[in-house]
Amino acid sequence: xxxxxxxxxxxxxxxxxxxxxxxxxxxxxxxxxxxxxxxxxxxxxxxxxxxxxxxxxxxxxxxxxxxxxxxxxxxxxxxxxxx
Numbered sequence: 001x002x003x004x005x006x007x008x009x010x011x012x013x014x015x016x017x018x019x020x021x022x023x024x025x026x027x028x029x030x031x032x033x034x035x036x037x038x039x040x041x042x043x044x045x046x047x048x049x050x051x052x053x054x055x056x057x058x059x060x061x062x063x064x065x066x067x068x069x070x071x072x073x074x075x076x077x078x079x080x081x082x083x
Contacts, residue, residue: 001074001075001076001077002072002073002074003072003073003074003075004070004071004072004073005070005071005072006068006069006070006071007068007069008067008068009068009069010065010066010068011063011064011065011066011067011068011069012061012063012069017063020045020061021045021046021049021059022046023043023046023047045059045071048071052073055075056075056076057073057074057075058073059071059072059073060072060073
């Protein structure tokens with residue numbers, strides 16, 4: 001069974017794909033301050049990726065400029081009994 005969600009936004013910049021699932025990133029020093037901040041995707045994608053992995057699948061994505069982004073994963077489901 002495939003589960004997917006798609007938005008019709010601008011798509012994801014290819015330069016952001018490398019760090020897309022990282023919940024925290026190191027900041028550059030700003031006015032004497034440095035540390036960590038949440039990525040633009042927050043913790044949501046990192047948590048979804050982990051949950052999907054624990055269910056035995058992989059969170060994948062398709063993205064195109066002007067088309068949007070689709071996240072999806074597939075799970076093998078046992079046949080329903082008693083129908």
